[in-house]
Amino acid sequence: MDDLMFEMVTLGSRGYCCSQILMILALKERSAENPDLVRAMAGLCRGGGTCRGPCGVLTGAACVIALYAAKGAVDETESERLPLMIDTLNEWFAETAGSAFGGTACGDILGEVDCRAADPSRCGQVLVDTCQKVWEILEENGFDLSGSDD
Numbered sequence: 001m002d003d004l005m006f007e008m009v010t011l012g013s014r015g016y017c018c019s020q021i022l023m024i025l026a027l028k029e030r031s032a033e034n035p036d037l038v039r040a041m042a043g044l045c046r047g048g049g050t051c052r053g054p055c056g057v058l059t060g061a062a063c064v065i066a067l068y069a070a071k072g073a074v075d076e077t078e079s080e081r082l083p084l085m086i087d088t089l090n091e092w093f094a095e096t097a098g099s100a101f102g103g104t105a106c107g108d109i110l111g112e113v114d115c116r117a118a119d120p121s122r123c124g125q126v127l128v129d130t131c132q133k134v135w136e137i138l139e140e141n142g143f144d145l146s147g148s149d150d
Contacts, residue, residue: 005128017045018127019060025131026064030147047106055106057126058093061134062086068143081141088137097126 004025011021019041027034044060047053065086069079094104101109101122109122135145 002128004131005124008124008127008131012124017042017056018123019044019056019063021127022057022060022064022131022134023067026067026134029145032147051107051110052105055093055097055104055109055126057097057123057130058090058104061089061093061130064134065089065137068138068147069141079141085137085141089133092133093130096129 007025008021011024016024016038020038023038023041027038041060041063043049044063045056047055048059053059066082069082069085071078097109098104101111103109109126111122138145
């Protein structure tokens with residue numbers, strides 16, 4: 001098991017859901033902590049709580065990209081690259097997870113009506129692959145993962 005997967009499994013075993021795990025890892029890259037943000041990310045898990053909504057890995061990944069590229073304060077401006085980066089993520093996710101599982105909703109990926117419990121065999125690899133894709137998208141668009149260019 002590689003380091004990223006191990007860290008994700010550890011966070012999952014501590015009760016964090018997919019979108020929270022992605023944000024925790026992004027914050028760690030930035031040498032930051034934000035429990036309020038991590039707590040809020042739980043609203044994206046399990047398809048927004050319905051299983052029919054988009055996978056929390058996808059929406060969490062979009063939030064991580066926005067952490068780097070969106071406007072967060074009055075004196076900031078949104079990166080002109082943000083829409084393209086989100087589009088790239090969505091297209092990639094549909095081609096990979098969407099193709100493999102028949103859709104990008106949480107219930108599609110878990111293959112069950114009740115998605116209250118993640119399936120590590122399905123969610124784990126989707127989570128790892130998506131995290132790596134987010135880092136790739138950000139780096140390709142000139143963002144320093146440490147957040148020092150913010």
